[in-house]
Amino acid sequence: xxxxxxxxxxxxxxxxxxxxxxxxxxxxxxxxxxxxxxxxxxxxxxxxxxxxxxxxxxxxxxxxxxxxxxxxxxxxxxxxxxxxxxxxxxxxxxxxxxxxxxxxxxxxxxxxxxxxxxxxxxxxxxxxxxxxxxxxxxxxxxxxxxxxxxxxxxxxxxxxxxxxxxxxxxxxxxxxxxxxxxxxxxxxxxxxxxxxxxxxxxxxxxxxxxxxxxxxxxxxxxxxxxxxxxxxxxxxxxxxxxxxxxxxxxxxxxxxxxxxxxxxxxxxxxxxxxxxxxxxxxxxxxxxxxxxxxxxxxxxxxxxxxxxxxxxxxxxxxxxxxxxxxxxxxxxxxxxxxxxxxxxx
Numbered sequence: 001x002x003x004x005x006x007x008x009x010x011x012x013x014x015x016x017x018x019x020x021x022x023x024x025x026x027x028x029x030x031x032x033x034x035x036x037x038x039x040x041x042x043x044x045x046x047x048x049x050x051x052x053x054x055x056x057x058x059x060x061x062x063x064x065x066x067x068x069x070x071x072x073x074x075x076x077x078x079x080x081x082x083x084x085x086x087x088x089x090x091x092x093x094x095x096x097x098x099x100x101x102x103x104x105x106x107x108x109x110x111x112x113x114x115x116x117x118x119x120x121x122x123x124x125x126x127x128x129x130x131x132x133x134x135x136x137x138x139x140x141x142x143x144x145x146x147x148x149x150x151x152x153x154x155x156x157x158x159x160x161x162x163x164x165x166x167x168x169x170x171x172x173x174x175x176x177x178x179x180x181x182x183x184x185x186x187x188x189x190x191x192x193x194x195x196x197x198x199x200x201x202x203x204x205x206x207x208x209x210x211x212x213x214x215x216x217x218x219x220x221x222x223x224x225x226x227x228x229x230x231x232x233x234x235x236x237x238x239x240x241x242x243x244x245x246x247x248x249x250x251x252x253x254x255x256x257x258x259x260x261x262x263x264x265x266x267x268x269x270x271x272x273x274x275x276x277x278x279x280x281x282x283x284x285x286x287x288x289x290x291x292x293x294x295x296x297x298x299x300x301x302x303x304x305x306x307x308x309x310x311x312x313x314x315x316x317x318x319x320x321x322x323x324x325x326x327x328x329x330x331x332x333x334x335x336x337x338x339x340x341x342x343x344x345x
Contacts, residue, residue, distance in 0.1 A: 024048040024150040028143040044143035051147025069114025077122035171291035175284040182280035262326035
């Protein structure tokens, strides 16, 4: 019986992340245990474990979430303990009150859960005295601080490589899609091949989304990261390249769709079609060139001329009446691709 997908990740966390979590938890346990020897440092260990996240920025968010949740939960537990004592039903009441307080304050789910858990632990494991509550708050802050320090100092993760990979794959596939459409335009096509063209070009959209997500993750990983200065310019260039390629993705899909919708066997007889196909190949060349200039080409051994191929917009004679919609659509999208590759407004 296979483990359900709901409890498994698509890939393992880096082993370094596991080591950092373990180091932070052990450090928090030892230091908080030395500061408060009378109690097991459970709050500190949990705080450190939760604070170590894939990025320093996420760690800070988790630290704030954890700290606010513990402080609110401890205060609720102390107030109810002083008013109602330490009976078991008071623990249940504290959980309910903590959940209602989190709802009233519109806290995040993580903060709301932390308020309830902290209130429960204070009443179930300790005392409702103000001294005990203060000690647990300080213990939590110790765990939070150790988690932040460990995550910031031990090789902070910089997620630039996945962004470079996904953007390079997008550029490679975009150029290939332009070449495929260029090859198809002058030649008669079977219905199966037309369907194949559409299926292949539609892959560009999820690839663009993947590149966008990877760049966002990379930018996130640099926030508050001590190593950010060496990678910030690189990610900025990737963002600029993606902004240039994204409209071309849309236009390439639109051109292929127009060809699919308006296809007939006589399209290749139009004199302008060969010129459009040549311009599409030039556009594919310039997409590869832009990716290589950005140093993110997935296959560095595939050489591309360093001279841009698109030098001027294409000017053509009017097409025949039955093809003017398709030719006009292709020409307009080609004009936009030309402007995007030359970085024109």
